[in-house]
Amino acid sequence: MENIYTDLKILLTDYLTTQKLRKTDERYAILEQICLFPSHFDICMLYDRLKETNFRVSKATLYNTLDILIAADLIVKHQFTAKSIQYELKAMAETHSHLICSMCGAVREIRDSSLKRDIKNMKISRFTPMFHTLYIYGMCSKCKYKLQKNNKGNTKQ
Numbered sequence: 387m388e389n390i391y392t393d394l395k396i397l398l399t400d401y402l403t404t405q406k407l408r409k410t411d412e413r414y415a416i417l418e419q420i421c422l423f424p425s426h427f428d429i430c431m432l433y434d435r436l437k438e439t440n441f442r443v444s445k446a447t448l449y450n451t452l453d454i455l456i457a458a459d460l461i462v463k464h465q466f467t468a469k470s471i472q473y474e475l476k477a478m479a480e481t482h483s484h485l486i487c488s489m490c491g492a493v494r495e496i497r498d499s500s501l502k503r504d505i506k507n508m509k510i511s512r513f514t515p516m517f518h519t520l521y522i523y524g525m526c527s528k529c530k531y532k533l534q535k536n537n538k539g540n541t542k543q
């Protein structure tokens with residue numbers, strides 16, 4: 387995802403300039419690592435990734451930079467469940483919907499072009515849609531299997 391970083395780097399520079407924020411190496415290094423994630427990531431994954439590249443940043447810097455990247459419209463924050471907060475590139479977020487298992491918190495992506503088209507064609511008065519993302523909550527196949535197995539076990543007793 388080298389080209390996406392090149393594009394986003396320019397957008398980040400624009401944002402930092404207009405907001406009169408410092409253009410620190412950390413902020414760019416964090417964005418670069420984010421561009422390497424194929425999809426969602428949480429703060430621990432990002433922290434570990436930076437550590438592997440020998441780029442030492444504090445968790446405070448990390449949170450602060452993520453807030454800047456959200457404000458700059460480059461990434462989005464997902465609160466999938468009460469415990470699970472994940473992030474992803476905004477350019478990626480609109481390409482799929484999210485299937486979230488309410489039991490284990492696993493997140494899967496599905497691409498549904500007809501759904502995307504329907505949302506785009508929706509006529510909404512006095513509102514201009516700019517971005518959407520969809521969460522569908524349910525049960526993943528692993529949890530469903532476990533549940534069925536447990537239920538069978540219970541009925542035998």
Ligand SMILES: [Zn+2]
Nearest residue numbers: 426474479484
């Ligand atoms: Zn996503």
Ligand SMILES: [Zn+2]
Nearest residue numbers: 487490526529
């Ligand atoms: Zn599950």
